[in-house]
Amino acid sequence: SQTIHQWPATLVQPVGSPLSLECTVEGTSNPNLYWYRQAAGRGLQLLFYSVGIGQISSEVPQNLSASRPQDRQFILSSKKLLLSDSGFYLCAWSLGLAVDTQYFGPGTRLTVL
Amino acid sequence: GQQVMQIPQYQHVQEGEDFTTYCNSSTTLSNIQWYKQRPGGHPVFLIQLVKSGEVKKQKRLTFQFGEAKKNSSLHITATQTTDVGTYFCANAAGNKLTFGGGTRVLVKP
Numbered sequence: 001s002q003t004i005h006q007w008p009a010t011l012v013q014p015v016g017s018p019l020s021l022e023c024t025v026e027g028t029s030n031p032n033l034y035w036y037r038q039a040a041g042r043g044l045q046l047l048f049y050s051v052g053i054g055q056i057s058s059e060v061p062q063n064l065s066a067s068r069p070q071d072r073q074f075i076l077s078s079k080k081l082l083l084s085d086s087g088f089y090l091c092a093w094s095l096g097l098a099v100d101t102q103y104f105g106p107g108t109r110l111t112v113l
Numbered sequence: 114g115q116q117v118m119q120i121p122q123y124q125h126v127q128e129g130e131d132f133t134t135y136c137n138s139s140t141t142l143s144n145i146q147w148y149k150q151r152p153g154g155h156p157v158f159l160i161q162l163v164k165s166g167e168v169k170k171q172k173r174l175t176f177q178f179g180e181a182k183k184n185s186s187l188h189i190t191a192t193q194t195t196d197v198g199t200y201f202c203a204n205a206a207g208n209k210l211t212f213g214g215g216t217r218v219l220v221k222p
Contacts, residue, residue, distance in 0.1 A: 032208055043214040044156070044201065051208055090155055098164065099144045099205045104155040 002027035006091050006105040011107060015111055019064075019078040021108050023091030024070065031093040033074040034102065035066055038088040050074060086112045115140050115204050119213035126192045133195040136185040136202035143184040144205050145178055150215075151198040155210050163196050 003026045013019060025031050035047040046059045048066035050111055056066050063082060067075045089108045094100040117138050126132045128131055137146060137165050144163045148156040162178035167218060169176045173196075175188040199217045203210040 034209075041217070044212045046209060049209060096208065099161070100208070100210070101158050101161065101205075102148065102156075102210055103158065107155050 001105065002093070004091060004103060004105040006089075006108055008108060009086070010013065010109045011082050011111070012082060013110065015112055016080050016082055019081050019085070019110070020080075021089055021091075021110075023074040023078040023105055024072055024076075025093045028072070028074065028093070028095070030071060030096070032095070032096045032100070034092040035074065035076050036090040038107075040087070044090070046074070064071055077085060081112045083112050086110055115142055115206065116126060116201055116211060117142070117145075117213040119202055119216050122214065123218060124216055124218045125221060126196075126218060128192055128194060130192055131188065131190045132192060132218070133186055133188045134200055134218075136187075136213050138183050138204070140187075141182045142185075142204050146203045146205060147176055147185075148189055148201045148203060148211065148212075149198050150201065151154055154198075156201060189218075192218075192220055196220060 005024050032051050034049045036044045038044050050056050050068045053068050064078050091105040092102040094102045120135050124132055128215055139194050146161045147159040151157040160176045164181045165182050167178040173190045177186045180183050197220050199215040201212050201215045203212045
């Protein structure tokens, strides 16, 4: 069966510090991968998605970037965090079908102080 | 995916009562998916609807896709405290899901 991991679970970072969040998927090959951000009590904002290694599509211009160095690894990064980067970051995967279901990881709760 | 709007944004329900949350689009949708996110948790897939007028049931949850495929509803009967959470509808298209803003459900015991 497929599983998706995210770490860390929680993170507190100062403004201006770098960020690296990691997501890995097990039990499937060539998944589509997604990064979402959710502000407290709000909806899901798609940040990046990837249909293959090295292929990244950005949905919202910001100071975040994403990379997919391996088939089942998706990394979200920032060189300098802003206060507005605080939120709940969710990674998800799907099979890449025409009508696709997404499966979410447990999330990383980021607080920027 | 097509933009989808959800109403209401918040739903306070007395335990044991029924309620319905709605998902609407100005354009025809090829599909609708519903997800549930428990407080502090991550979204979990519930159901997918693709046919006009389709109705699917999961225990006390009834999902419906409108005849014109422009709206969908989730009806919960005899609400329980385990129903607490945020329910999202979403439309899948072009490798992406476009989520509605969600209906946050609070249950009063």
